Amino acid sequence: MAGKTLYDKLWEAHVVRDNGDGTALLYIDRQLVHEVTSPQAFAGLRLANRPVWRVAANLAVVDHNVPTTDRDKGIADPVSAIQIDTLDQNCRDYGIVQFGLHDRRQGIVHVIGPEQGATQPGMTVVCGDSHTSTHGAFGALAFGIGTSEVEHALATQTVVQARSKRMLIRVDGQVGPGVTAKDIMLAIIGHIGTAGGTGYAIEYGGEAIRALSMAGRMTICNMSIEAGARCGMVAVDDTTIEYFRDRPFSPKGELWDQAVGYWRTLVSDDDAVFDRVVTLNAADIKPxxxxxxxxxxxxxxxxxxxxxxxxxxxxxxxxxxxxxxxxxxxxxxxxxxxxxxxxxxxxxxxxxxxxxxxxxxxxxxxxxxxxxxxxxxxxxxxxxxxxxxxxxxxxxxxxxxxxxxxxxxxxxxxxxxxxxxxxxxxxxxxxxxxxxxxxxxxxxxxxxxxxxxxxxxxxxxxxxxxxxx
Amino acid sequence: MEPLTQVTGLVAPLDRSNVDTDAIIPKQFLKSIERTGFGPNLFDEWRYLDAGEPGQDCTNRPLNPDFVLNQPRYQGARILLARENFGCGSSREHAPWALAGYGFRVLIAPSFADIFYNNCSKNGLLPVVLPADVVQQLFEATWENEGYSLTVDLPAQQVITPDGEQYAFEIDPHRKHMLVEGLDEIGLTLEHADEIKAYEARQRQRTPWLFTDLEPS
CATH class of the missing domain: 3.30.499.10 (Aconitase, domain 3)
Structure with missing residues (x-):
């Protein structure tokens, strides 16, 4: 039997039940919540009188609407203010941890999740935002969802998903000076097209990807959606594990050792089979x-x-x-x-x-x-x-x-x-x-x-x- | 959600590939905390000549006469014909809310972006994938015949032309069931609450660090 891809391993570890109709109920370890795509989800919960399934699996932050100057003066746009206040109220009502406008940990949801160690290798991560693919950089299965799915994940800690096809994008060799993760990813998108990854989960590999810092890998996985794929991922290695040492929400003590042991398994097997393989030569990529x-x-x-x-x-x-x-x-x-x-x-x-x-x-x-x-x-x-x-x-x-x-x-x-x-x-x-x-x-x-x-x-x-x- | 079985309706052709959800519903309208009211701002930047703002009454705004949905012959359309990779970009469910709010029940295209496709079927909006050459034929038929309408039969998974020609389409059984019955997916999932709890109990043993609570600090 052929080996498993990283995607297969992450998928199989999270299947609660196979629905028998091409979909599965997939368990969600972490949901990130922001102000724009969540208000209707909370309203739906209230309407149906449903609780949040596992409150402490959610982390909320305001990012899309927030002013980037003069925050002490409040929010000038009354419509934006309502949305920000609504998230505050929803988080208070349901007991969800939120980084508010004046919290120094506040920031873009896909920056603060990893920064706090709240998104980790081996997790399933969802957020009502298509750039949730960012968190795949850590060997996680992370994808954007719509507001109905945000509500579904809040109410059940699961989402209904069809399994994706698997694509490997391998960037061989080393990039030249001045060529960054962003250039690699834009070149990939130029190569496979903005619908090239539709229906696929993409794994990025090869020497040029391995050489990237976690920041660079996040840049790559972030733009998976611009290549059409809901999720992109990079296998776990020492760079990944070092990133999580001593983050606020990282596992501590014995749990850390146990987690690292598991994280090391989050790589595609040598004999894993992908539905499509795309290779690029790093040396050919220009800014x-x-x-x-x-x-x-x-x-x-x-x-x-x-x-x-x-x-x-x-x-x-x-x-x-x-x-x-x-x-x-x-x-x-x-x-x-x-x-x-x-x-x-x-x-x-x-x-x-x-x-x-x-x-x-x-x-x-x-x-x-x-x-x-x-x-x-x-x-x-x-x-x-x-x-x-x-x-x-x-x-x-x-x-x-x-x-x-x-x-x-x-x-x-x-x-x-x-x-x-x-x-x-x-x-x-x-x-x-x-x-x-x-x-x-x-x-x-x-x-x-x-x-x-x-x-x-x-x-x-x-x-x-x-x-x- | 309103059940969707058979839809017969006027077809409007949107001849652009890679239509993104920013175009379907521009960002300023995402500030709403409601699920409804997005129809008047569907394709706002293409549809109107002025800049749209949330909460504005759209009835007297200047229309862009070149935009297809503003042509008299396509008023009342319920089926939108589109090109490759429709709905790409942002995951905003406001896009299907706006399409449904405008009155569309069915979208036909050679391909859809994954998240958008998922979002549609949770809002009683049926995305139908047909081969590019068939979509091209439907575009030509729509342009050539004023009042051109199609019937989309979801239980039979067929698109039927006025000439009686039939095109089969694929849809996964789960999505079809949800749409045809107009079901509440959360309610269905909660019927399996015991299985979710059993999974959690197993995983708490296997990967306990994943069950560390996030707490304010």
């Missing part, structure tokens, strides 16, 4: 910049804006034409000649301390270009912010002309006041370049923190590899 309105519309920084005329498929060609029109770009323009208006460094993809250090190293001693109207750094959590300040990174950014903000989702999706105006062009370390994502009519280019920082200084995209020489 990436998205040019269109889908994450698959991405190119190396030394390329030029593509010409739809070269696309044979009619639907794809129409999509490219629409994207270029929306983005205000002309075919043949070198990516490096694209001028920018705003810079956003943040989001659950790239707002960890490692990301901020990398961006700060690029801007240190330099100034944001004249044509950049706003450049902001939004740390992933209050603790990331605190750490960065201990290291003086805030001063580096501020001296260069960046704004230094409080933690939250911010301009990744613009539910709070941080957003683009129509026609504004932004180099963003976030995960989605959809039409209107960062603000109606806003134009988003997805890049790594280093590339965003370099673009801030130059006022247009630059090849980070040339700066590093």
């Amino acid at each position: 990436q910049v998205s040019w269109g309105t889908s994450p698959e519309m991405v190119l190396p920084v030394d390329a030029s804006v593509p010409n739809p005329k070269d696309e044979a498929d009619e639907t794809r060609r129409a999509g490219m034409e629409r994207a270029l029109e929306y983005m205000g770009l002309t075919p043949g323009t070198p990516i490096r000649d694209i001028k920018l208006d705003k810079i956003f460094i943040g989001s659950c993809t790239n707002s960890r301390i490692e990301d901020l250090r990398a961006a700060a190293a690029v801007v240190r001693g330099k100034r944001v270009a004249e044509n950049i109207q706003e450049a902001m750094v939004v740390p992933g959590s209050g603790l990331v912010k605190w750490q960065a300040e201990q290291e003086g990174l805030d001063e580096v950014f501020k001296a260069a002309g960046f704004e230094w903000r409080d933690a939250g989702c911010s301009m990744c999706l613009g539910m709070n006041p941080d957003k683009l105006s129509p026609g504004e062009r932004c180099a963003s370390t976030s995960n989605r370049n959809f039409e209107g994502r960062q603000g109606q009519g806003g134009r988003t280019h997805l890049v790594s923190p280093e590339m965003a920082a370099a673009a801030a200084v130059a006022g247009h995209f630059v090849d980070i590899r040339e700066l590093e020489q």
